[in-house]
Structure formats: C-alpha cells, structure tokens
Amino acid sequence: xKKEMTIRLTALDQSPIRAGGSALEALNETVELAxxxxxxxxxxxxxxxxxATNSFAGSAPEIMITRIAEATEKIRVGSGGIMLSHYxxxxxxxxxxxxxxxxxxxxxxxxxxxxGGDQVTAMALAYGSEIGIEYFPTRIADMxxxxxxxxxxxxxxxHIKISPRSDNPPEIxxxxxxxxxxxxxxxxGLAFTFAHFIAPQGGEEVIRHYKNNFKPSEFNPSPKCSxxxxxxxxxxxxxxxxxxxxxxxxxxxxxxGERGPYPSLEEAEKYHYSEQDLEIIEHxxxxxIYGDPNQCKTILTNMVKVFEVDELVILTICHxxxxxxxxxxxxxxxxxxx
Numbered sequence: 001x002k003k004e005m006t007i008r009l010t011a012l013d014q015s016p017i018r019a020g021g022s023a024l025e026a027l028n029e030t031v032e033l034a035x036x037x038x039x040x041x042x043x044x045x046x047x048x049x050x051x052a053t054n055s056f057a058g059s060a061p062e063i064m065i066t067r068i069a070e071a072t073e074k075i076r077v078g079s080g081g082i083m084l085s086h087y088x089x090x091x092x093x094x095x096x097x098x099x100x101x102x103x104x105x106x107x108x109x110x111x112x113x114x115x116g117g118d119q120v121t122a123m124a125l126a127y128g129s130e131i132g133i134e135y136f137p138t139r140i141a142d143m144x145x146x147x148x149x150x151x152x153x154x155x156x157x158x159h160i161k162i163s164p165r166s167d168n169p170p171e172i173x174x175x176x177x178x179x180x181x182x183x184x185x186x187x188x189g190l191a192f193t194f195a196h197f198i199a200p201q202g203g204e205e206v207i208r209h210y211k212n213n214f215k216p217s218e219f220n221p222s223p224k225c226s227x228x229x230x231x232x233x234x235x236x237x238x239x240x241x242x243x244x245x246x247x248x249x250x251x252x253x254x255x256x257g258e259r260g261p262y263p264s265l266e267e268a269e270k271y272h273y274s275e276q277d278l279e280i281i282e283h284x285x286x287x288x289i290y291g292d293p294n295q296c297k298t299i300l301t302n303m304v305k306v307f308e309v310d311e312l313v314i315l316t317i318c319h320x321x322x323x324x325x326x327x328x329x330x331x332x333x334x335x336x337x338x
Contacts, residue, residue: 007304007335008311010044011037011328012080012228015058016317019261026057027064029321034068036325038075040332044108045072046080046313052121055259062095069103078108080193080228080313081175085113085136086125089143093162097147100166107170109147110193111140113181140174140188147172148218172219175228182210189217194307197230197315200286207307227303228313231289233296233330234323240290243327245269246319251284252277264319293334300331 013033017026034045045068047061058064061079069077082092092109100107113136141153147169152158174185174192177199185192192210194203207225214223232247234240245268252273253260263271273281289299300312314331318324 007301008043009041009332009335010046010226010311010313011042012046012048012313012315013058014048014050014056014315014317015064016262017054017057018319018321019263019267021261023057027067029324030058030064031068031071032321033325033328034072034075034077037328037332038072040329041336042075042328042332043311044076044078044313046078046108046110048080049083049112051125053259054261062099065099065107066102069099069106074106076106076108076171077103078170078173079110081110081112081173083114083125084111084139084143089139090146090157090160090162093143093146096170097162097166098164100168100170101164104167108173109170110173110175111143112175113184137184137187140184140190144172144188144217144219150218169219173226177206179206179209182206183213186210186213186223187215189215189220191220191224191226193226193228193313194309195228196303196307197228197287203227204307207309211308225307225309226311226313227307227309228315229289229300229303230287230315230317231291231296231300231327231331232316232318233291233293233327233334235292235330237290237292237295240292240296240327243318243323244288244290247288247317248281248284250317251287252280255280255284262317262319293330296331297334297337 013030015026015030017023037045047064048058049061050056051059061082065077084092096107096109138153142157145152146162172190174181174190177195182192194207196203211223232240232243234243246263246265249263249268249271316324316327
C-alpha cells in the first residue's frame with residue numbers, strides 16, 4: 001500500500017507530438033500516461049489547450065478529459081486550461097457541468113487567458129464575436145454565475161439555467177503567469193496556478209499578491225494555490241540532464257520563432273549550436289529543472305516552501321514516452337518515501 005504523499009502532485013500534459021510520431025500516437029500516449037499517473041498516486045491529471053500547431057495534439061481538452069476519466073477510476077481530471085477568452089461562458093459551464101455529472105467529484109475546470117496559439121488563430125476561434133480580451137473578467141463572472149448561485153454579470157443572462165446541472169460544480173482554477181491573472185483569481189475567489197515553466201522569475205510576488213487580495217467565494221473560502229513546473233527526473237542526474245537536451249533545443253527553436261514536433265535526443269545531440277545558441281539555452285536553463293529522484297524531491301520541496309503553495313503541477317516532456325512515464329513515476333516514488 002502506497003504511503004500518503006507529503007506534497008500533493010498534479011500531472012500536466014500538453015500531448016506533445018514527437019519527431020517521427022503522429023498526433024494519434026501523442027493522444028494515445030496521453031491516455032497511457034494518465035493511467036500511469038493514477039497508479040503512481042497523482043491527485044489530478046490536467047490537459048492543456050493548444051491550436052494550429054504541429055507541436056501539440058491537445059486542441060480540445062474537454063474531449064480528452066472524458067476520454068481519460070473513462071480510462072481511469074479515481075484521479076481527478078481537468079483542463080490546464082480552457083482558454084476562456086475564445087469561448088462562450090455558458091458553453092464552457094454546460095460542458096464541464098455535464099462532465100461533472102458523468103464523473104461526480106472528479107472534474108476540474110482550469111481556465112486561462114492566453115490565446116493558446118497565434119493571434120490569427122485566436123480570431124478564428126472567436127469567429128463572429130466582437131468581444132475582446134478586455135472583457136475576460138466579465139466572461140469569468142458569467143461562467144461562475146452559471147456554475148454557482150450568483151446572478152449573471154450580464155443582465156440578459158440572469159435567468160439562464162444550465163442543463164444538466166451537477167450536484168456540485170467542478171473545482172475551478174485560474175491558470176496564469178502574471179499578476180493580472182493572480183488578480184482575477186483573487187477577485188473571484190478562485191484557486192490559482194502559477195506557471196513557473198513559463199515565467200521562472202517573479203512568481204513569489206505574484207502568488208503573494210493573490211493571497212493578500214483573495215476574496216472568499218462560494219467556490220473557495222480561502223486561497224488555494226499551486227505551482228506548475230517543468231521538470232525531468234531519471235535514475236541518475238546524468239541521464240536526466242541528457243533527457244533535457246531535447247527541451248533545450250525546443251526552447252532554442254522557440255526563441256527563433258520556430259515550432260515543430262518534439263525533437264529526439266539524437267537530433268538534439270547532432271544539432272550544430274552556435275555560441276549565441278548556447279547563450280540562449282543557458283538563458284532558458286531555469287525553465288527546465290532536472291535531476292535524480294532525491295535531487296528533484298529536494299528542489300521541489302524547497303520550491304513549495306519558497307512559493308508557499310499547496311501542491312505542484314508537474315510538466316515533463318521527453319521524446320521517449322517510456323522515459324516520460326518513468327519521470328512521473330520516479331517523482332511520485334520520491335515523495336512517498338519516509
């Protein structure tokens with residue numbers, strides 16, 4: 001029987017498409033990883049949203065949530081997150097209330113304000129709508145009114161009742177990497193996840209702002225906060241460092257405006273890096289943490305203390321799906337040790 005984790009762990013999956021692989025393989029690997037994370041003792045499994053890219057296969061988290069909830073038994077499953085700026089608050093509320101009705105007590109609704117793609121793609125996702133990002137807080141308020149008991153912020157929507165309405169709403173999180181996102185989470189009394197893997201600097205202040213300005217709501221009586229981290233764990237530090245070479249190349253290409261499937265280790269090791277390339281990789285070093293199980297546990301435990309969060313959201317991508325699964329398993333095992 002597994003010992004209780006001292007730190008609660010959540011898995012975040014972007015459904016990466018491997019070089020030489022396909023979107024279908026990426027989605028199948030997502031299901032397999034979710035099953036492995038449930039077996040390893042993870043509390044939640046979140047699916048990310050990305051559009052118009054050959055890097056990630058997860059364009060519709062709500063579809064994969066139902067797929068994974070059906071393929072697992074107890075683990076909470078949710079979005080990390082739905083880009084609410086694109087969508088109707090009513091549609092999001094109904095979709096997640098339906099999923100909570102189907103899988104009671106297991107659904108998380110994580111929302112975000114990033115576009116999840118380029119600006120033209122964002123326009124296509126909001127096709128026909130003239131409501132801009134400046135109305136994001138109104139979207140949040142309307143969505144919460146549909147899921148909760150408060151009146152809608154939009155007068156004409158006040159008498160709308162969602163159907164089906166679950167006995168309890170899904171657990172609602174706001175994801176972000178800025179003080180603006182933290183402000184919205186605090187204003188509406190939502191749980192907050194800070195994306196350290198996007199913004200490795202300044203997170204302590206953002207989380208402090210969230211906690212200091214938190215207003216209790218029907219969804220949360222007190223602040224609830226987690227930290228999302230990119231980390232690679234392997235049996236040895238040497239192997240973990242080797243696995244992160246693919247991530248180094250991804251971040252380098254991203255800095256140059258290049259996107260594509262997740263490169264293999266062989267591709268990363270054969271790449272001809274210029275001096276400027278190596279400087280860019282070093283600049284992004286804090287976005288890719290790695291180590292053996294004991295090192296990773298020490299790093300993450302210290303981050304929990306520094307950021308004062310309730311749980312960790314773990315993002316790991318390796319070209320080899322077996323190495324990715326093993327990384328999640330090793331982290332769980334490390335935190336279950338006495």
